[in-house]
Amino acid sequence: MEEKYFGYVGKVLRIDLTDGVITTEPTSKYFEWLGGSGVGQWINFTEINVSSFPLAPENVLVFSTGPLTGTLAPASSRLSASSKSPVTSGVGSSSAGGYFAAELKYAGYDHIVITGISNKPVYIWINDGDVQIKDASMLWGKNTGYTDSFLKENTGSNTIKTLCIGPAGENLVRSSCIIVDRIRALGRCGMGTVMGSKKLKAIAVRGTGKIEVANPLRFTRIVDKILDSYTKSSGTAAHMKHGTLSQVEAKNRNSAITYKHWQDFTIPPEMLETFKPENIYSKYNDYPMSCFSCPLSCGKYTHVKDGQFAGLKAIGAQFEALLDFGGKMAVNDFSFVLKATDLCNELGLDLDAPGEIISWAMECYEKGLLTAEDFDGLKPTFGNVDVAITLINKIAFRQGVGDILAEGVAKAAETLGAGTEYYAMHIKGQELYEPMSFAVGWGLGACVSTRGGGHTSGSPTVETSEYLDTEKAKKIYGIDNFNKPMEFEGKEKLVYYYEALHHVNNSLGLCHFGTDWKNLQHPGFPEIAELYSAATGIEMTPDKLKLAGIRMLNVERAFNILHAKFDRKDDYPPKRLMEEPVKSGDSIGFVMDQLRFDKLLDAYYQLHGWDVETGYPKKETLESLDLNLVGEKLESAGKLR
Numbered sequence: 001m002e003e004k005y006f007g008y009v010g011k012v013l014r015i016d017l018t019d020g021v022i023t024t025e026p027t028s029k030y031f032e033w034l035g036g037s038g039v040g041q042w043i044n045f046t047e048i049n050v051s052s053f054p055l056a057p058e059n060v061l062v063f064s065t066g067p068l069t070g071t072l073a074p075a076s077s078r079l080s081a082s083s084k085s086p087v088t089s090g091v092g093s094s095s096a097g098g099y100f101a102a103e104l105k106y107a108g109y110d111h112i113v114i115t116g117i118s119n120k121p122v123y124i125w126i127n128d129g130d131v132q133i134k135d136a137s138m139l140w141g142k143n144t145g146y147t148d149s150f151l152k153e154n155t156g157s158n159t160i161k162t163l164c165i166g167p168a169g170e171n172l173v174r175s176s177c178i179i180v181d182r183i184r185a186l187g188r189c190g191m192g193t194v195m196g197s198k199k200l201k202a203i204a205v206r207g208t209g210k211i212e213v214a215n216p217l218r219f220t221r222i223v224d225k226i227l228d229s230y231t232k233s234s235g236t237a238a239h240m241k242h243g244t245l246s247q248v249e250a251k252n253r254n255s256a257i258t259y260k261h262w263q264d265f266t267i268p269p270e271m272l273e274t275f276k277p278e279n280i281y282s283k284y285n286d287y288p289m290s291c292f293s294c295p296l297s298c299g300k301y302t303h304v305k306d307g308q309f310a311g312l313k314a315i316g317a318q319f320e321a322l323l324d325f326g327g328k329m330a331v332n333d334f335s336f337v338l339k340a341t342d343l344c345n346e347l348g349l350d351l352d353a354p355g356e357i358i359s360w361a362m363e364c365y366e367k368g369l370l371t372a373e374d375f376d377g378l379k380p381t382f383g384n385v386d387v388a389i390t391l392i393n394k395i396a397f398r399q400g401v402g403d404i405l406a407e408g409v410a411k412a413a414e415t416l417g418a419g420t421e422y423y424a425m426h427i428k429g430q431e432l433y434e435p436m437s438f439a440v441g442w443g444l445g446a447c448v449s450t451r452g453g454g455h456t457s458g459s460p461t462v463e464t465s466e467y468l469d470t471e472k473a474k475k476i477y478g479i480d481n482f483n484k485p486m487e488f489e490g491k492e493k494l495v496y497y498y499e500a501l502h503h504v505n506n507s508l509g510l511c512h513f514g515t516d517w518k519n520l521q522h523p524g525f526p527e528i529a530e531l532y533s534a535a536t537g538i539e540m541t542p543d544k545l546k547l548a549g550i551r552m553l554n555v556e557r558a559f560n561i562l563h564a565k566f567d568r569k570d571d572y573p574p575k576r577l578m579e580e581p582v583k584s585g586d587s588i589g590f591v592m593d594q595l596r597f598d599k600l601l602d603a604y605y606q607l608h609g610w611d612v613e614t615g616y617p618k619k620e621t622l623e624s625l626d627l628n629l630v631g632e633k634l635e636s637a638g639k640l641r
Contacts, residue, residue: 003028006214007067007536008035013109013131015124017198018057018116022131027110031538035066037093038507038552039111040082044092045555045630050562050637054086054190055172055197061114063104063163063203066509067536069292070105070211071219074226075514077101077291079163079180080506086190086197087174087408088429090564091450091556093457094191095506097291098181103161106207118199123164125155126205136201140170143346144179151204164202165192166348168396172196173406175353175431176396179345183299183315184291187350188430189451214537222530226523230295230514233521235466239513240288242277243298244319249276251319254464254485255585256438257327260366260382261359262425262576265435266585271332275322280334285316296513304335308385314342320433324355329362330382339385340392347396356431357409358391360423369418376400425574427453428566437577438587439463439485441494444600448495448571450556458499461517463491469520476516476524486587488596492604500549501525507552508532550608551625554617558630561616561639568615571601611641 003010005027012030014023030039040062052058061083068076079101085092104112108129121136139147147164161181168176169192176192177185186192195201213219230236238246251257252272255265266272273279284304290297300316317325317337325331325340344351361380364370372379376394378387378401394402404412409431413424425432430452436443445459462473463485473482477497479490498517501524505512508528516524523531525542532540560566572578573592581591605612609621618641622631634640 006212007071007532009105009108009110009209009211011109012111012113013126014113014115015131015133016116017114017118017122017133017200020133022133030111032548033552034504034507034532034548035110036064036078036507036509037080037082037095038503038548040064040080041091041093041552041556041559043113044082044084045559048084048563052084054084054089054092054194057117057198058115059084059194059197061191061194061198063112063114065101065105065110066507068531069509070102071213071535072223072293073510073531073535074223074230075291075294075296075511076509077294078506078509078511079104079186081178081186081191083189083191083194084563085430085451086172086193088189088452088560088564090428090452090560090566092189092191092194093451093506093556094177094186094188095456096178096180096184096186097294097511098161098184099292100161100163100180100205101509102292103205103207105211106209107205108207108209112203114198114200117197121199121201123151123200123202123204126203126207127155128206128208139201141167143167144348145182145346147202148179148182151202155204155206157206160204160206162202162204164348165195165200166346166396168348169193169196170201171396171398171406173349173395173398174408175350176348177350179348183289183345185345185350187352188454190350192348192350213535215534219531219534222527222534226514226527226531227295229521229523233519235519236296239518240297242281243300243316245275245277245280245322247319248272248322250464250466253586254438255582255587255590256435256464258323258435259327260330261328261363261423262435263363264583265437265587267327271326274332274334275326284334284338286313289315291511294511294514298513302338304338307333307335309335309339312339312342314338314345317341321351321355324351324359324433325388328355328359329388331385331388332383333385336385336388340388343389343392347392349392349396352433353408353431354392354395355433356425357395357405357412358388360409360413360420360425361391361405363423364418364420369420369423370416374401374416422576425576427574428564428570430454432574434459436573437582437590437592438585440488440592440600441485441491443573443577443592444491444597444604445495445498447573448604450553450560456512457502458495460494460498462494462520465519472520476520486590488600492600492607495604496607499553500546503549503552504528504545507548547625551627554608554622554625554627555630557610557615557617558634562633562637568601568613571615572597614641616641
């Protein structure tokens with residue numbers, strides 16, 4: 001008799017592309033890791049050999065859903081991808097919204113584990129439990145939009161959900177991403193590169209099953225409570241109306257928009273006027289869109305009606321795209337931001353990578369460090385949209401200088417030299433998108449992120465938030481200066497809290513925007529624990545949930561130590577941010593002082609129970625977290641303190 005599950009479907013799908021073997025195993029084997037990235041990272045830790053290269057057959061690629069995905073839990077659409085990163089050789093982790101994750105569960109699977117390498121391009125077709133590996137030779141070389149359309153036509157259904165790579169993934173561009181449902185991306189860490197190395201073009205899924213919850217009445221009550229919190233919370237209306245672009249004016253005021261590739265952190269008044277969300281969406285917005293089971297509807301479909309890119313219809317750009325292709329490149333034209341974003345999506349490029357690489361090229365050219373000869377005769381001047389588009393294509397197809405740039409900004413600077421290394425903004429080898437000299441806690445979170453320079457692995461938003469419940473914040477964080485962004489003391493506590501929350505969210509399938517990372521009036525650990533308990537029938541307390549998140553973080557930390565040889569030296573901001581003071585905005589004059597950052601890093605390591613000199617976890621810490629296997633592997637490598 002088949003075991004009954006609630007929240008979970010109960011099956012993990014395993015596919016070996018080398019010999020075409022398809023098997024399943026029970027999801028219950030991984031319950032201690034909740035789901036999502038927790039399961040994916042544990043599989044990677046236990047199954048990927050330290051000596052394995054990211055593009056080797058033995059690298060593992062895991063697509064994971066959470067136990068709340070496919071239910072009515074608000075903002076529960078997320079799909080996680082986990083692998084050994086081709087960018088850093090350490091933790092590869094990415095998350096995307098859309099509808100694929102829910103459809104996968106309706107088709108009968110919680111997770112997909114991909115190993116091996118096919119001898120020809122293939123795609124995987126999952127139809128209500130029936131799994132087939134099909135020829136994708138006709139799709140190799142095609143853009144993601146074409147691939148999505150082909151799969152829908154070939155399966156005879158416009159309702160199937162897809163994920164796929166573009167030419168960038170096929171050409172093993174280090175920073176290639178995976179496009180989900182045509183409009184969302186598993187970005188960062190080169191997950192599309194891993195797919196490309198396995199000759200896996202796409203996965204298509206259709207499911208007609210359902211997900212049952214253990215206690216429907218209890219579950220409905222907590223869902224209603226969360227929906228009510230969204231209705232009453234400050235700032236939610238602006239987020240729903242303008243998405244992440246609702247932050248533009250506040251971010252500019254806080255010195256948090258990069259201009260001319262990190263030379264300044266506010267944009268000129270005329271550019272700010274162009275990028276105000278009400279001006280953008282009055283001109284380009286067609287209609288809103290939402291991910292599965294999300295009432296926040298922060299996505300926007302857009303239509304460019306005039307100018308150089310007239311006729312473009314695409315999903316609206318996020319705030320980071322505005323930085324990547326607007327502020328960083330000094331382009332005062334939002335239609336170009338939309339065009340560059342759409343081009344990256346079609347080619348399967350993580351837009352933060354070309355955003356950094358091309359604006360770095362522009363600054364190096366401006367400073368005379370590199371010449372047109374270095375760029376195949378192109379002159380990458382700030383504001384030059386035609387050169388930017390040309391370089392995006394060159395990167396995706398590894399043409400000319402694009403072959404160098406496709407390796408990432410860190411390796412490109414090393415190859416081209418001429419003093420350009422100082423201007424290559426990255427952490428752990430992965431391009432840095434976010435400014436961090438406006439808020440110390442935010443910066444710390446990005447620096448220590450296991451996947452390399454990312455704010456969604458622990459960076460707090462509360463330091464500059466306009467929507468605060470002061471007493472609640474003090475109680476949650478345990479410090480009084482949580483809303484003083486340029487103060488160092490105690491900020492490790494903010495990062496610790498959100499590291500735990502982000503890992504839990506990524507494991508349960510929750511979007512960070514729907515939790516108290518975005519707004520303290522949104523649900524935190526108590527509400528999320530209640531959601532999980534009511535959905536699965538497995539009782540969970542807020543403290544146990546937080547501990548689960550910290551356990552996941554320690555597994556990822558150990559993976560980085562073993563595979564990428566990362567230690568304390570890899571947890572710092574780029575040298576430039578520790579030397580050049582902020583030139584404008586509320587943070588004017590601030591610099592991420594290394595001595596003060598050193599003390600903060602000490603406090604952060606001590607809070608986690610890690611060795612201060614190396615950043616390695618201590619034996620007693622791992623034992624207290626019941627991570628003895630992790631400790632054994634570190635000890636065997638001489639990396640346990």
